[in-house]
Structures are given as structure tokens and as C-alpha cells.
Amino acid sequence: MSLTVSNLQCTRGDRQLFSELSFQLKAKQLLFLEGENGSGKTTLIRTLCALFVADKGEVLWCNQPIQEQIESYRESLFYLGHLNAIKGDLSVLENLRFNHAMSGQKCSDDDLLDALDKIGLYGYEDVPSRQLSQGQKRRVALARLLLNKSPLWILDEPFVALDVAAVELLQGIISAHIESGGMAVLTTHQEVPLTQEKIQHLNLDQYATQNAEASYV
Amino acid sequence: MSLNWFKYSAPMNFYPLAGKLVPIFWILAIVLTGFGLYWGFFKTPDVLSDQKQYYRIIFVHVASSWMGMWLYVMMVFWGLVGLVLNTRLSFMMAKATSVTGAFMAAIALVSGAVWGKVSWGTWWDWDPRLTMSLILLFLYIGYIALQSAIDDPRRADKASAVLALVGLAIVPVIYYSVNCPNPNECASLHQESSFKGIESNILLGMLVTALGFWMYSFAVILMRVRNIILEREINTKWVAELQNGR
Amino acid sequence: MFKTFWMILKRDLKLALRRRSEIFTVLFFFIIVVSLFPLGVGFDEKMLQSIASGVAWIAALLASMLALERLFSSDYVDGTLEQMLLTPQPLPVLVFAKMTAHWLLTGLPLVLIAPVVGILYHLEAETVKVMMFMLLLGTPILSMVGAIGAALTLGLRGGGVLISLLILPLYIPVLVYGAGAINESMLQSGNIEPYTLLLSAFLLLSLIFSPWATAAALKISLE
Numbered sequence: 001m002s003l004t005v006s007n008l009q010c011t012r013g014d015r016q017l018f019s020e021l022s023f024q025l026k027a028k029q030l031l032f033l034e035g036e037n038g039s040g041k042t043t044l045i046r047t048l049c050a051l052f053v054a055d056k057g058e059v060l061w062c063n064q065p066i067q068e069q070i071e072s073y074r075e076s077l078f079y080l081g082h083l084n085a086i087k088g089d090l091s092v093l094e095n096l097r098f099n100h101a102m103s104g105q106k107c108s109d110d111d112l113l114d115a116l117d118k119i120g121l122y123g124y125e126d127v128p129s130r131q132l133s134q135g136q137k138r139r140v141a142l143a144r145l146l147l148n149k150s151p152l153w154i155l156d157e158p159f160v161a162l163d164v165a166a167v168e169l170l171q172g173i174i175s176a177h178i179e180s181g182g183m184a185v186l187t188t189h190q191e192v193p194l195t196q197e198k199i200q201h202l203n204l205d206q207y208a209t210q211n212a213e214a215s216y217v
Numbered sequence: 218m219s220l221n222w223f224k225y226s227a228p229m230n231f232y233p234l235a236g237k238l239v240p241i242f243w244i245l246a247i248v249l250t251g252f253g254l255y256w257g258f259f260k261t262p263d264v265l266s267d268q269k270q271y272y273r274i275i276f277v278h279v280a281s282s283w284m285g286m287w288l289y290v291m292m293v294f295w296g297l298v299g300l301v302l303n304t305r306l307s308f309m310m311a312k313a314t315s316v317t318g319a320f321m322a323a324i325a326l327v328s329g330a331v332w333g334k335v336s337w338g339t340w341w342d343w344d345p346r347l348t349m350s351l352i353l354l355f356l357y358i359g360y361i362a363l364q365s366a367i368d369d370p371r372r373a374d375k376a377s378a379v380l381a382l383v384g385l386a387i388v389p390v391i392y393y394s395v396n397c398p399n400p401n402e403c404a405s406l407h408q409e410s411s412f413k414g415i416e417s418n419i420l421l422g423m424l425v426t427a428l429g430f431w432m433y434s435f436a437v438i439l440m441r442v443r444n445i446i447l448e449r450e451i452n453t454k455w456v457a458e459l460q461n462g463r
Numbered sequence: 464m465f466k467t468f469w470m471i472l473k474r475d476l477k478l479a480l481r482r483r484s485e486i487f488t489v490l491f492f493f494i495i496v497v498s499l500f501p502l503g504v505g506f507d508e509k510m511l512q513s514i515a516s517g518v519a520w521i522a523a524l525l526a527s528m529l530a531l532e533r534l535f536s537s538d539y540v541d542g543t544l545e546q547m548l549l550t551p552q553p554l555p556v557l558v559f560a561k562m563t564a565h566w567l568l569t570g571l572p573l574v575l576i577a578p579v580v581g582i583l584y585h586l587e588a589e590t591v592k593v594m595m596f597m598l599l600l601g602t603p604i605l606s607m608v609g610a611i612g613a614a615l616t617l618g619l620r621g622g623g624v625l626i627s628l629l630i631l632p633l634y635i636p637v638l639v640y641g642a643g644a645i646n647e648s649m650l651q652s653g654n655i656e657p658y659t660l661l662l663s664a665f666l667l668l669s670l671i672f673s674p675w676a677t678a679a680a681l682k683i684s685l686e
Contacts, residue, residue, distance in 0.1 A: 083542025400657035
């Protein structure tokens with residue numbers, strides 16, 4: 001099981017973000033995606049999720065292009081972006097139930113309640129989500145991590161809006177996922193307690209295309 | 218002579234080629250349109266069935282309404298090529314075509330209205346052909362509105378290509394419903410060809426003018442596509458070199 | 464696949480029922496437009512009868528259009544749509560479920576409210592029946608063709624007005640035959656069967672193609 005990126009080049013608008021980007025992520029590994037604002041972190045993440053098609057290069061899952069096995073790739077993928085996908089009009093439990101069911105993985109209401117309990121929302125299951133604070137909504141979204149059995153997690157700024165306790169909780173969830181054979185791609189500055197050989201760093205600034213100077217010669 | 222199409226699908230290579238083609242199309246457009254209109258005005262009978270001199274607006278009206286339809290098909294074609302092959306140049310062609318297409322549909326509409334005023338005594342009549350020109354103009358306007366509402370050129374290109382494609386799929390249904398609003402009556406009625414009974418030298422004038430309009434469309438579309446290329450490739454090396462060369 | 468369809472349909476209906484005012488907004492919009500016409504053109508019974516079909520259909524087009532903007536936009540804003548695109552389920556099925564919900568919440572109520580038009584415009588019971596039947600056939604087309612426009616204009620400034628520019632011309636056949644059938648039914652020797660067949664054919668075509676076109680449009684808009 002591996003995620004391989006080879007020779008990727010992406011353009012957004014008329015600006016080339018990065019080119020000749022390659023890396024490989026294996027089971028039990030965590031990749032930190034770094035780079036300045038506008039370096040293309042979000043675009044790379046969307047490319048990894050097969051939402052965005054790169055100009056050049058390929059993304060391979062288990063040595064096969066993701067476009068050729070899109071449905072099975074999506075079963076192996078869990079993605080969480082900036083948005084929580086929480087509906088204010090639904091209760092906490094209903095939100096979690098629907099969002100988890102969309103992934104096609106089964107689970108009982110007991111599992112759902114258990115996950116809410118672990119994420120620190122015990123007793124909130126029937127509360128309309130619009131009454132939750134920003135951090136609590138984020139916790140509802142993160143509760144899906146406890147239920148999800150997909151091997152590849154792609155998390156875009158997962159620690160934003162969380163308090164200290166929740167940050168620790170999430171660090172624990174991610175490292176448990178890695179230890180149990182999963183893999184994850186993260187954009188964050190937050191450390192995750194793991195041994196060094198399991199952690200990779202990728203700085204997008206090193207792959208930025210230097211074409212700005214050409215146009216001003 | 219064999220052209221290497223893939224070479225010219227790159228905007229960088231197409232830009233100078235288009236520059237060379239534009240004057241050729243302009244000359245052809247002027248010669249053909251001039252000949253067609255000359256033929257239409259001086260070599261055709263003064264009276265067509267019950268219509269006098271004024272029927273001659275037909276040479277502009279028919280040519281422009283044909284162009285309105287053909288350019289829509291061409292626009293869809295380029296959009297489809299872009300969606301399938303993911304070539305930027307074809308999207309640029311589609312975008313450049315849309316404005317000329319809308320212009321042609323508008324000319325067809327105005328010339329039709331003028332014709333209607335002199336022959337029927339009214340600027341507007343809900344005649345199927347005029348109605349269809351109006352709807353075609355609406356479709357072009359929708360396309361252009363969507364294209365200009367989206368900031369990201371990649372999304373704008375693809376979204377408008379899908380819209381044009383959906384439009385083309387529904388156009389036959391619209392055409393049928395405009396031509397035959399009451400299906401009880403036209404189930405047995407065959408659409409009479411408008412060519413029937415038209416003298417061949419009138420037809421000649423119409424065809425040559427239409428050909429001239431084609432050439433004009435090619436010329437302005439290529440000019441517009443050159444502008445779009447420069448606009449979108451502003452940050453590339455070759456555009457910078459182009460500026461320095463001058 | 465059917466499970467996914469059912470799950471999304473149920474969720475959309477549940478959400479709408481928790482915000483009932485939105486359903487009624489569309490419904491009252493329809494009624495207000497329909498009742499404004501006589502105030503503008505006069506109360507002559509003959510004339511009202513002759514314009515009733517067109518007025519009812521145009522009000523239905525506008526009402527359905529009004530609700531289209533919300534079809535995907537609330538899911539887009541809170542990130543649900545992005546998650547839907549990333550599920551292993553085929554996107555056209557998800558889209559079709561959302562279209563069905565849209566029709567149940569905006570199209571079907573219009574069908575049920577049509578007798579009000581009959582009262583306001585002095586129509587006979589027979590004509591009202593035809594009107595309801597044609598609305599039943601035509602409003603799903605509005606939801607399905609409109610969904611393509613809603614997907615294309617997702618997240619754009621002035622999305623609502625833009626949708627109408629893109630989609631209203633595509634509604635023309637529904638308007639022509641939907642209204643035509645009602646007029647036909649007022650005649651002594653009226654035969655609405657050809658209208659029914661034509662609208663059914665159009666309905667079938669949009670059933671086949673619009674979920675795919677909408678799915679493609681959504682992918683482009685969310686790229």
C-alpha cells in the first residue's frame with residue numbers, strides 16, 4: 001500500500017504553482033506538507049483527492065493511477081478540509097451519522113455515540129448543531145476519524161479552531177492511525193508525537209516554478 | 218502539404234500562424250462579400266414573387282442567420298475538443314467564436330425586423346425563423362455571461378463548454394417547439410424547404426455572401442483568439458520575448 | 464446505489480421540513496405572481512381564461528428557478544458537497560437524489576396549488592385537471608434542466624440572476640407544450656395527447672442526460 005506522486009505540475013489560473021514534484025508515502029508514514037501561502041498546498045491536496053487534474057504527472061495509489069480506480073481509491077481515502085460539512089439544522093448525531101454513512105462504511109448508533117463520547121461531546125448528541133461553538137463543530141467533523149477505516153487520511157489544517165485538549169486528542173488519534181498501519185498527509189505546523197523515521201517533510205517552496213523573472217526581463 | 222496539428226495546438230505556435238492567416242481571411246471576406254452583394258443587388262430580378270426591391274435584404278439576413286447557427290455548432294465543437302483532449306487553445310477558440318456568433322445572430326435579428334417592417338408592415342412578428350434567431354441570441358448571451366462571471370479561466374472554459382453542449386442538445390427540441398407549437402396541426406405538415414422556387418442566381422448571391430461572412434468570421438475570430446492568447450499567457454517567456462522583439 | 468439515493472433524499476427532505484418557511488416562500492411567490500397578472504391586465508373573464516395557461520407556466524418557471532439557487536449552494540458553502548464528491552458512490556446518483564428532493568419540495572407543491580389558478584382565472588374543472596397533469600409532467604424537467612445551471616453557477620457572484628439567463632431559454636419547449644396543452648383542452652375538439660407525448664419524451668431525455676451533465680458541471684465547479 002503506497003501513495004506515489006511522480007513529476008507533478010499544477011497551474012492555477014495563469015500561475016504555475018509547482019513542477020517536478022515527486023514523493024512516496026508508505027504505510028505507517030506521515031507526511032507534513034509545508035510551504036508559504038500560495039505555494040499550492042491546497043491545490044496539491046485537491047490533486048491527491050482527485051478533485052483537481054494536474055497539468056502533468058501522476059498520482060498513483062498502490063502503483064496504479066488514481067483516475068483508473070477512482071471508486072476504490074475513494075474508499076481508501078478520508079479527506080477533511082477547512083469546512084466541517086455540518087448542517088446547523090441537524091442534530092450532532094444526525095450530522096455524524098450522515099457524514100459517516102456517505103463514506104459507505106457501516107457502523108451502529110452505539111459506535112457513533114461512542115465516537116462522540118471520545119471526542120468530548122458526550123451529552124451533545126441531540127443538540128442542534130447550530131448551537132455549537134466553532135471548536136465543537138470541528139470536533140463533530142473530527143469524530144469521523146474515530147469511525148473511519150480508510151488507510152489514507154488527508155487532513156488540511158486539522159488543528160485549526162481546536163483548544164489545547166482537543167489538539168492533544170487529535171495528535172493521539174493521528175499517531176494511533178499511523179501506528180496501526182495507516183498513512184496520513186497533513187498541512188499543519190503542529191507536531192505529532194511519532195518516531196522520526198515515520199515522518200516525512202515536503203516543502204512546496206522548493207518546487208515552485210521560477211517563471212516570474214522570465215516575464216519581467 | 219501536411220500540417221502538424223499538434224504543433225499548432227500550442228498557443229505559442231498558433232499565435233504567429235493566426236497572425237499570418239488573418240490578412241488572407243480579410244481579403245477573402247471582402248472579395249466574396251463584395252461579389253455576393255454586387256451579384257445580389259445588380260444581377261438578380263427586381264421582383265421576387267410579390268416582393269419588390271426590398272426583398273434583397275435576404276442576402277444579408279440569410280447569410281447572417283446561417284452564420285449564427287453554424288458558429289454555435291463550431292463553438293460547441295471547440296468546447297467539446299477542449300473537454301475531451303484538454304487543450305487550452307480549443308477553449309480559447311470557443312470563447313472567441315461566441316462573440317462573433319452573438320453578433321451574427323443580432324444582425325440576423327435586426328435585418329429580419331427591417332425586412333418585416335417593409336414586407337409585413339411590422340417590426341416584429343412571431344415568425345418561427347425570427348423567434349429562433351432571438352432564442353439563439355439568448356443562448357449566446359447565456360454563454361458569454363457565464364464565461365465572464367467566472368474568474369478562473371480553466372473553470373470558465375469548461376463550464377461554458379458544458380453549457381454550450383447542453384444548449385446544443387436542447388436546440389432541436391426548442392426548434393421543434395417553435396416551429397410547431399401545436400402538434401395536432403403539424404403532425405402531417407412537412408416543413409417546406411425555403412429553397413424551393415428560389416431562382417438559382419438568387420441562391421448564388423446568398424451562398425457567396427454566406428461564404429464571405431464565413432471568411433469574415435474566421436478573420437475576427439483569429440484576431441480575437443490572438444488577444445486571448447496574449448492575455449492568458451502574459452506570464453510566459455515567449456510573450457515576454459515577443460514584447461522585447463518589437 | 465439505491466441506499467445512497469434514499470439516504471440523500473431523506474436528508475434533504477428532513478432539512479427542508481426543519482425550515483418549512485422555504486417551501487412556503489416558493490409557493491407564495493407562485494401565488495403572488497399569478498394573482499398580480501389580473502391586476503395588471505384587467506378582470507375580463509374571457510381574457511383571463513385565455514392567458515391563464517401561459518401565466519401559470521411562467522409563474523411556475525420563475526418559482527422553480529427561484530429555488531434552484533439553493534439546490535447545491537448550501538451544501539457547497541458548508542463543505543458537504545465536497546465530501547459528497549469524494550465518496551465512492553457515483554456522483555450522478557447523488558445528484559439525482561438532490562434533484563428529486565428539489566422537485567418534491569418545489570415542483571409537487573405547485574402541482575397541488577394549481578386549482579387556485581383555476582379559481583382566480585375562472586377555469587373549468589376539466590381545464591384545471593389538465594393543468595395539474597401538465598405541471599406534473601413538466602415541473603420535473605424544470606428541476607432537472609435547472610440543476611445543470613445551478614451546478615455551473617455554483618459559488619459565483621450574482622448566481623441567481625445568472626442561472627435565469629442560462630436556463631430560461633432552455634425551458635422554452637416545456638412552456639410551449641405545457642401551456643399549449645392547457646389551451647387545447649379549452650377547445651371543444653381538443654386533443655392533448657400529442658402534447659403529453661412530446662413532454663414525456665422531453666422528460667425522459669432529461670432523466671437520462673441531466674444527472675450526468677449536472678455531475679460533470681459540479682466536478683468542474685469544485686475543481
